[in-house]
Amino acid sequence: MQVSSFNLIISKETHLITNNSYHNIVNMNLSIQVEVNGKKHRSTVEARQLLVYYLRDQLRLTGTHIGCDTSSCGACTVILDGKAVKSCTMLAAQADGCSITTVEGLAQNGELHPIQEGFREEHGLQCGFCTPGMIMTAVDLLNKNPEPTETEIRHALEGNFCRCTGYHNIVKAIQYAATKMKEKEVAHV
Amino acid sequence: MCSLIGQAVKRVEDKRFITGKGKYTDDIVLPNMTYAYIIRSPYAHAKILKLDTSQALAMEGIVAIFTGEDIAKSGVNGVPCGWQVNFNTGETMKEPPHPLLVKDKVLHVGDSVAIIIAESRALAKDAAEMVEIEYEELPCVTDPYKAIQKGAPVVHDIAPDNKCYVWELGDRQKTDDYMAKAHHVTSLEFVNQRLVPNAIEPRAAIGDYDETNDRYTLYTSSQNPHLIRLLMCAFVLGLPEHKVRVIAPDVGGGFGSKIFHYVEEALVTWASKQIGRPVKWTAERSESFITDAHGRDHVTRAEMGFDKDGKIMALRVRTAANLGAYLSTFSTCVPTYLHGTLLQGLYTTPAIHVEVTGAFTHTTAVDAYRGAGRPEATYLLERLVENGARELGIDPAELRFKNFIPPFDGVNQPGYQTQVALQYDSGNYPAVLERALEMVDYKNFRKEQEEARKNGKYLGIGISTYIEACGIAPSAVVGSLGARAGLFESAQVRIQPTGKVSVYTGSHSHGQGHETTFAQVVADKLGISMSDVEIVHGDSDSVAFGMGTYGSRSLAVGGSAIVKSIDKVLEKGAKIAAHKLEASVDDLEYAGGKWTVKGTDKSIGFGDIALTAYVPHDYPQGLEPGLDFSSFYDPANFTYPYGAHIAVVEVDIETGKVNLKRFVACDDVGNIINPMIVEGQIHGGVVQGIGQALFEEAIYDDNGQLLTGSYMDYTMPRADDVPSFEVDRTITPCPHNPLGVKGAGEAGTIGSAPAVVNAVLDALAPFNIKDIKMPLTPQRVWKAIHGK
Incomplete structure (x- = not known):
């Protein structure tokens, strides 16, 4: 029922x-x-x-x-x-x-999603606990807005807390992914 | 092969975290596992008149319920305090028990009363609603200053004045004399507010007793599994240590709050034996808010005396430090030995005296939180220096330059002996401020500020310089100061027969990236690939012993222990190599992963020597097989990172909102192994300090209820509250450890809060405001502007 x-x-x-x-x-x-x-x-x-x-x-x-x-x-x-x-x-x-x-x-056929890659390349994580939520929020953001400004990224992350990174490198990770996804035109999730 | 030291190597641990494969305590499910829910006191101070669990016990899916009565009968003890701080009279501190479950009287909201164990967490929670408890509420006190006044409600009968200790350091007479002679004295009375550490992973613990082997396993979200094992076995449960394994798997941040031995760890371990099944407890966030040890909470009066040229002559500090209802593991040393000893700052102040009263209150325990004592010391120093500069009409940067300790390297020039017990290792203090001023373009800022004011915009700039004592700690020194443990670190470097390397470290990584940084050190020293090195941590069955990770100690102490073991590996390897190459050890040199006879092309690789050590057919006579060394490293001194932070803010005087426009930091953390990781530590630390300055505060009401007990009420800094940061560094190696490193974990938090507050007060200089209480919320700033 x-x-x-x-x-x-x-x-x-x-x-x-x-x-x-x-x-x-x-x-x-x-x-x-x-x-x-x-x-x-x-x-x-x-x-x-x-x-x-x-x-x-x-x-x-x-x-x-x-x-x-x-x-x-x-x-x-x-x-x-x-x-x-x-x-x-x-x-x-x-x-x-x-x-x-x-x-x-997110990763397909053993290949990381560009956002996952961005988090690794830009040191967007430390303890890793908030990371899955951050990554999924970033997926949503880049689906809606493939070329966000720093302000737009920070605004999109309002609902996600990170206590380790000070958000600095999370912003860079998402910028990295946005560039990468534009290059690759990765299919949206 | 180029050196791995100083390279921004990407982290090897990241893959499991970005793919969702990290393994945190709550992710672990054991066969036949049960779930615990802890009933906690809703009152700050109350007698338990009645506790009836019969209805709850009868519910479906309830395995067991234990109360304070059961704990008392079982004969187990409470959790101990790890540091003894004495009264200035010599009398021992007051040390009340902290039972696993309370039997008669609860002492803070969140105090543990009963544990319900069920087939699921939901059933355990359901049953909690059916436990009948009658309390008689008693008067309470939450403020440390009020707690030590006559007539305040008493927390523990053994301390009728609520004083755990009254401690002092420095020269009282000299300080009073110098202060009396000062040309100008600036003073501040302020609260360094209570904070909740808020690691994003809530604490969790699983106890698993194996009857057939009479063995206990505890999984716990801890920064130091070995210390938990020691405390739990020796002081709480009385278990044989060799029958207890403690595992701290992936841990989602700690910031101090996961150093301590908590009652829940002992409870699930004990309960697992009672019911013969694994018991898991995971805190909900609202539970974390009232049970994780909090940070800071000082009520302070501080005075700084200057001569007519702006030289600091004396510093006098009186602090009431809130310890909470119970003494958490390191609680007693934070406001004393980690605070009072740092009051020299970077300045040549010739006379310093500090007196700290540790106060019991009906609140959650207060203990080390990122920075631990050092942010409190830095905050009062940097606020006094800034206010003093303003009152004397001297530029705040210039006043600092006038007072800095001159540069010394700790090798050719001796360390700097402070007025408050420490000897600084090495430093060029003016250099960090010079660089930070250059980064922020200080000279032009004042013009910009003046222009902006004409247009009704209030810009401000705030400086903070800091020094911290890290690399905790030389055991003999801290032992003489009351520590009940050594603070060395251990490391085992095991070379496998194929030349692969397993490193077992007593440090624990919960975000710091040890699996990368330590592997860089090992691979670099051995001249092998990083992929041939694995770092193992967090399991007392794998790692011989460890003191864990806190106080920015991992690389300086844990890393040094690893280097010691590598040195032993290379020393023995050289003997084997000399035998194989038919040369003398003195004629060999080790580089690029091989031993070479100097001046020849005769060489033998690391892998060949490893194999020879385990297949010792052609082998030096009398030498033991194997290539596996353990070391314990006990540092000679603390390390002393330092730096200068500068904040630029704009204050909207209509709303009181502070907009943090820029944040510039120049830190000196000694040598750097991985700059990417170090900068990440600085960023995160800076935001925790900004959080204290602008957003965060744990507030109790008069009934001892934590009003800010959830993320709806306690303001965590969010991504859109802060800017991107500009960070740089100078490098002054630590002279007394083999890596020359000083530690970077807490620097950001220590330096940033006073910079932000100073910047806001600078922006509001036309309003002549001396102080605004942290956090500088729009309401408080607006009230200050409007004189309310």
């Missing part, structure tokens, strides 16, 4: 159902179909399960990270139907029927 996740949340807040029946519903399992990095998955998920936990715990795609509980840090960013989303901000059930790309799906 497919249940709208938003209804569930509203129900709890307006106390239309009791706490116990709330727990029964959130513990309910739902069946979803998603395509992740080109591979189709049919999975059973808890109604309340966040997309990021589905990716990490069920599909074991641990490149997508969890850095906060307020949708602020962007470490969990993935591409869903062509747009960057924070996978901690939506339920797995909401991704039913969607196509998702995580950082594991």
Whole structure:
């Protein structure tokens, strides 16, 4: 049975159902179909399960990270139907029927995506924890705006925290990738 | 083959991180693993009147629940403090216990009360809602200055005045005398605000007890796995150390907050044995905010006396330092030995005295956060120098040049003995400021500033110079200062029979790029390819011992240990080579990966010697087979990186918003192995300092609630808050370690905050504002401009 996740949340807040029946519903399992990095998955998920936990715990795609509980840090960013989303901000059930790309799906045939290459060439990472989210946000940016200015890059990264690099080399990494992608006219993700 | 030293080699560790294949603690899933959720106190100070877990225990999927009562019965201890700081009277500091789970009385919001272990993290959280706890709330105190006033709520009965220690350094009498004689005294009362380190990877730990072998494994997001093992085994759980393996896999940033031994590490290890299954705990961000050790939090009064020419005569500092409710591992030494000892700065100040009162409060523990003590020292010095210059009508750059310690290399000229216990190693301090002024075009800036003011635009420039004590630390020195551990480092260099090299280092990389920098050093010294070298770290079963990574110590101490082992490899290799080449060792030279008989073309390669060492058929008599050496390196002194940072800002006086237009840094971190990595460290450090200056602050309300307990409330610097940086360097080698390196991890954070604040106050000079409390939010700046 497919249940709208938003209804569930509203129900709890307006106390239309009791706490116990709330727990029964959130513990309910739902069946979803998603395509992740080109591979189709049919999975059973808890109604309340966040997309990021589905990716990490069920599909074991641990490149997508969890850095906060307020949708602020962007470490969990993935591409869903062509747009960057924070996978901690939506339920797995909401991704039913969607196509998702995580950082594991970026390199093709052993060749790094130009953005991945840019991060390595320009030292755009240190501890690496924010990096997958940064890279996926950059994918989204360069899809929409293949030749961003520094200001546009910095603005696009607003939703992603990095505590190591001071952002300086992340900006350079994305500039590197933009140039490279223009040269290669790499197919968009 | 050209030298690898000084080359911007791309990082070898990057590939796993950019492809999503890094392995952080929370990525690890063990068979039959359970998940822990910790119930934490919602109150800052309260008695636990009742704790009933029966309903929660009855829920589906709940494996076990342990409380403070269970911990007390089990006989395990709390987590210890690693540094003893005494009162100036000689009395030992007050050292209250820090239990793994509290039984009777919680002492800060976030104090751990019970651990729920379940089949999933969601079930554990569900059960937490069904645990009934009754608290009786008690009065609390969160401010360190208020805590040490008469009548303040008491945190620990053993310290009824909330003083952990009252510590002093320097010459009190001389300082008072010089201050009294000064032509001009500038003074400041300020708060160096509390910060939350906020490594983007939340802390995590997995305990895994293997009954068949009676062996424990702890995976933990730690900067120093060996020290965690030592503390946990010897002081907390009483486990045999040889039966405990601690692994710190990929760690997503630390900035100090992951140095310390936390209760959760011991809890999951202990709990795993109780239930016979692995136990994983991963902090949620809001949990990190209230349990990761915080940084800074000083309330300070500081005075600087000048003579009529602007020479600094005396410095007097009184600080109340917040230690929080419990003493975290290094907490006691941060406001004392890492702060008071740096108050000489780069100046020849002849009289210095500092007194620090360490205060207990009902708040999260405060400990080392990037810079640790040195940003606090630099902030007060550079603010006083700048204010003093303004009051004396001397250009702030000129005032600094008047007071700098003259250049010395530490070889031909001796090190510089400070008034506050340290001996600086080497430095040309005026050179960094000269270069930074040149980079920012200081001379022309003043004209531009004047023009801009005519047009209603408020531009400002702010200088900061700093010195830090890094390469922590000479064991005997820190031992005499109260450290309860040695602070050396270990390294094993194992040459494999085929000539490939495995290096086991006690340093731990959590963003610093050791796998690259250390490999550069090894490959360069051995004259082999970097791809033939692997750096292993973070596992107590692989690495013999280690003191970990903090205090900008990895290359200066850990790197030096590696060099020592390489020297031993080459010494033994030369004996084997001499035998094979039928020459004397003295006639050989090693270069380009081979030993050559001087003046001939007779040579033998490193790989051949490696194989010979393991297949010793034709071999020097009496020499042991194998080519594998361990070393411990204990530094002779701290290292002393220094630098000059300059910020250029524009302040919108209508809104109070500070726009950081330029940031220029010239640092001297000694010799450089990989300039790309060093610059990356500077960039990141600078933004953490800018964060303190403009954005970040942990705020407690009067009830001890952390108001800034999430990323919605605590302002982290974002990409569009900061400009790109202009960085340069001078190089003054460290004279006492084999690489001549000084350390670069904390420089940026130490230098940047005062530069930004000084720049804002310079921009607002027409308003004659002496101080604005950090962070300089638009609201605070606007209020200062409008005299509110």
